[in-house]
Amino acid sequence: MGLSKNRSLWNLVIGQSISELGNQFGYIALIAVIYEQTSNFMNVGVLLIIKATIRIVVSPGAGFISDRISSRHMLIGSDLIRFMLTISILFIHNTYIIYIIVALITMAEVCFTPAFAVYLTQTVEDHELLKANAFYAFSTDLMTVIGPALAGVTISIIGTRWGLIGDSLTFGIAALFMFFISSKEKVEDIKLQGSKMTISDLNGHIIVILILGVLLMLYGGAANVLMMPMAQYLSDDFERTLGVLFSCIGTGFLIGSFLVLKSGFSVFQMEKGISLSMVLFALVSLGFTFGNSIIFVGVFCLVNGIANSLFSINSNTLLMKSSRPDIRGMITGLDNALSNGASIMSMSLGSLLLAYTSYQNIFKGLMLFPILGFSLMILIKKLGNNPSF
Structure with a gap:
């Protein structure tokens, strides 16, 4: 069906x-x-x-x-x-x-x-x-x-x-x-027995994806904070500019999910989609560092939304495919907890660093996270023959 x-x-x-x-x-x-x-x-x-x-x-x-x-x-x-x-x-x-x-x-x-x-x-x-x-x-x-x-x-x-x-x-x-x-759920026997998740259940693929999620939130949390000084730098109409930039990011999210759903190109899907998102995040950091017009930065905000969508859809899919059916909820919960914790820490650090340096310099530093993420995606290919990958 x-x-x-x-x-x-x-x-x-x-x-x-x-x-x-x-x-x-x-x-x-x-x-x-x-x-x-x-x-x-x-x-x-x-x-x-x-x-x-x-x-x-x-x-x-x-x-x-x-x-x-x-x-x-x-x-x-x-x-x-x-x-x-x-x-x-x-x-x-x-x-x-x-x-x-x-x-x-x-x-x-x-x-x-x-x-x-x-x-x-x-x-x-x-x-x-x-x-x-x-x-x-x-x-x-x-x-x-x-x-x-x-x-x-x-x-x-x-x-x-x-x-x-x-x-x-x-x-x-x-x-x-x-x-x-439907009320007919595919309940595994082991689920009814109340199985427990152990360290051995966190295979290499799951660990890498969880780390990628943390890296993305370390990047994204600070980036959200830096949007405010960037909007102030670009225009005297701070509120309107900030709204336009976030609207561009939201539109990028829609484009990214549409590309995965309808394009049919493998470059947007699964591990290739995640790798592409990391490359796009690095480019976005460069764009935000050197952008000096609303149109220029708006384009990179659009790309930022696309990258976020590609990462989210593909990482969630790989995480589910790499997990045992009876622990998928726990894996999702662990992913959410780690990502939210990283995001809060990143937002706090980004706010603190703004007191000492410009948002442009911080974006240069944030480029490290997608570069590390891309390196981890190379590692994924060497972890073994998992059919999900």
Whole structure:
């Protein structure tokens, strides 16, 4: 059965896309709620720190759970929990209680990710996994591009209260789509026995991909911070320029997922796609270092988005194909925890270095990470005859 006729896949991806739209609405709405109550951006910063910390701490445990219970039930539960918790914020006027609710919402969001990854591998054949990941990435990236703008406009017109209601409704609708995905999961006997992941399960391919994810986040975390001084350097209209640059990155994400899904060229797929992404990241660093016009830098922002998409889709596919079916959730959770930790460390370091040097010099240093990544991809080819590679 092809992807176009796989009803479970369509329900799964549509439900996930609506859930992602809810994440984008929630991000904007929660920032608005906290600022309206406190009039202090420091409290907004606390909100972001809570979300980031929860992602790092909870991800491994969420992956462990997703390998031991029904992924379908976990997906539905995650959306229903977020639906109820988001609605509850309407009746809460204590900032600290809202922080607790946000922590619980983020936990449910974190549990959704490995459950989705596990179920995706169960609803498509192995040879369809790459295109299924690209299809999922395209729909998610589309929500990431239009979600914040839609949320911002909606909240500015009808207010924060209705923005939260809209946010909660997206999770309710997503849960409905998840309800209609197939309940016949390919549950392995070893999964029912509650197998444990050991160090020996982390084969060379998995370790290399996890390291690549960390390298990318060390690059990307700092790069996101450096976008702000770069926008300020390029134009006096800082906010508009920053918006244009991030829009270019978002558009690049869509192009990258489309290339994997529809182009048919092997250079965009699997290990070749990852290697190409590392080359593109190095070129982007050069472009950001020497770019002195919005158009020039915008083009490299587009390339940056394409590189991110190529890496994400292909690394997720290789990670799943290299993992035992009964530990795929744990591997996904471990990957998320390591990547989020690296991203936070990189953002902190990037902010610190800006006090001592220019963003151009920092981008020159960031070029080291994709170069190391490309070197690791060469190592992958020498690890053995894994059919996934």
